[in-house]
Amino acid sequence: MKEHCIALAFGTAVLAACGSPDQAADRPEVEQPAAVTSAAPDRQVELEGQHNFRDVGGYETADGRTVKRGMVYRSGQLPDLTDEDVKRLDSIGIRTAITFLVPKEIERYGEDRLPEGTRQVYLPITGELAEELSLQAGTAIRTGDFSALPADLNPEFHRLLLEDGREEYAAVLRAAADPSNRPLVYHCSHGIHRTGTATAILLSALGVPWETIREDYLLSNVYRAEEVEAELERIKAKVASDREIPPDDVDMTNVEAFYYLEGHYIDGALEKAVEEYGSMEAYIQDGLGITDEELDRLREELLE
Numbered sequence: 284m285k286e287h288c289i290a291l292a293f294g295t296a297v298l299a300a301c302g303s304p305d306q307a308a309d310r311p312e313v314e315q316p317a318a319v320t321s322a323a324p325d326r327q328v329e330l331e332g333q334h335n336f337r338d339v340g341g342y343e344t345a346d347g348r349t350v351k352r353g354m355v356y357r358s359g360q361l362p363d364l365t366d367e368d369v370k371r372l373d374s375i376g377i378r379t380a381i382t383f384l385v386p387k388e389i390e391r392y393g394e395d396r397l398p399e400g401t402r403q404v405y406l407p408i409t410g411e412l413a414e415e416l417s418l419q420a421g422t423a424i425r426t427g428d429f430s431a432l433p434a435d436l437n438p439e440f441h442r443l444l445l446e447d448g449r450e451e452y453a454a455v456l457r458a459a460a461d462p463s464n465r466p467l468v469y470h471c472s473h474g475i476h477r478t479g480t481a482t483a484i485l486l487s488a489l490g491v492p493w494e495t496i497r498e499d500y501l502l503s504n505v506y507r508a509e510e511v512e513a514e515l516e517r518i519k520a521k522v523a524s525d526r527e528i529p530p531d532d533v534d535m536t537n538v539e540a541f542y543y544l545e546g547h548y549i550d551g552a553l554e555k556a557v558e559e560y561g562s563m564e565a566y567i568q569d570g571l572g573i574t575d576e577e578l579d580r581l582r583e584e585l586l587e
Contacts, residue, residue, distance in 0.1 A: 327506055328356065330371060332363035332396075335474040335506045339482055339499065340585075344490035348586040354465050355585065357482050359474035359507075360384065362393035372468075373398035381455060381469040383408050383448075383477040392472070402464070406454055408477055410447030420541065427522035429537035436541060437476075438551030444480040445555045445566065452484050453571035459485060460581040475503055475544070480552050484571075487563045488578060489585055493553060497546040504544050511542055 328336045336359070340352035353375065361380065364372070379402045380395055386407075395403060423431035433439075458464045471477035479500050486496050518538060523530040556566035567573050573581075 326502065328371065328375065330368040331365045332368050333359050333361055334510060335359040335503055336361075336468070336470075337502065337506065339486065342486060342491045342495050342499070344586065345492055346490055348490070348582075350486070350489055350491065351585050351587050354467070355459050355485065356466065356468040357474055357478050358468050358470035359478070360388075360392050360470060360472050361395035361397065364396040369396055369398055372401075376466050377401055377468055379404060379458065379464040379467040381406050381458065381467065383451065383469070383471040383481070388472060404458070406451040406469075408444065408448040408451050410443055412443050412447075424518060424538065427518075427525055427533075429534070429541075432537045432541045437544070437548035438554075440476045441480050441483075441549055441551035442555040444477060445552050445570075446559075448477065448480060449571055452481055453573060455481050456485060456488060456567075456571065456573055456581060457577065460577065460584050462584060473503075473507070479503070479549055483549055483552050484563070484567065488567050488573070488581060490582070493563075497549055500549040501544055501546060515539065515542060 326337045326341065327334070328338065330336050335357075337357060338352055339355050339357055340350045342350045344350070356377075360382075377398060380397050381404045382389075382395065383406055384392070397403065419431055420436060423429055455469055459467055469478060469481055482499060483496050486499065487493070515535065515538070519530050519533050519535060522533045526533075553563055556563040556570070560566040560569055567578070568575075
């Protein structure tokens with residue numbers, strides 16, 4: 284049976300893409316992680332219903348250790364998994380699934396499909412400013428008025444999440460340190476904002492260099508390429524139809540900047556941590572309330 288914990292949260296996510304070769308000439312250059320060729324295929328858990336499900340292990344820390352594989356995963360939403368996908372998650376032993384989705388999102392998308400016996404934990408993240416930005420982005424995409432998508436929207440989301448998600452992110456670190464919860468997956472809607480911030484915090488707590496964290500963030504540009512390419516084409520076609528203009532006349536500059544991830548987006552979280560606490564390490568201890576003993580246990584459990 285699934286365990287349910289009810290709370291409130293905000294709903295927001297960003298998509299990422301890197302189009303097909305024929306379409307690339309018409310798209311802005313999409314930033315890729317430096318190790319994309321070697322890291323991307325090995326890290327992804329291939330699922331038909333969710334392409335952004337991936338292992339956060341395998342990264343080296345600053346002191347020469349390595350994050351254990353097969354312990355913690357990050358993902359987008361999981362309601363669309365096929366029966367074979369569920370069997371795949373069962374085969375890797377998923378015990379706990381943490382969702383950052385709000386009740387309205389779950390109502391819209393549906394409940395996660397998970398192997399029988401998986402513990403479902405709800406850790407939604409709230410915040411008025413983040414909700415306002417989410418609404419602003421959604422309205423811009425629905426109406427085709429992309430001027431309402433400011434260039435700094437993505438990093439601002441990550442800055443806000445660092446504060447709005449303190450309790451939830453602290454809970455993720457504590458859950459990951461407990462072997463009875465693992466293997467564990469946490470997710471939001473598309474595995475970008477809420478999940479990306481959670482991963483940056485977790486990997487920072489384990490001592491992974493920030494440049495590596497940025498590369499992990501950018502892997503969403505790889506795994507979600509086809510899905511996002513289709514979404515961008517859908518948006519363009521809708522706007523063209525609404526305005527009664529040719530699709531090629533739709534200015535997609537702002538919306539593409541919103542959908543395609545860049546490394547400096549996740550840097551917003553680090554910048555906020557430095558501004559408010561002095562460092563990401565201080566944020567984890569002073570902002571999240573994670574003690575030295577808890578950090579030691581997390582590293583003992585997840586590093587080799």
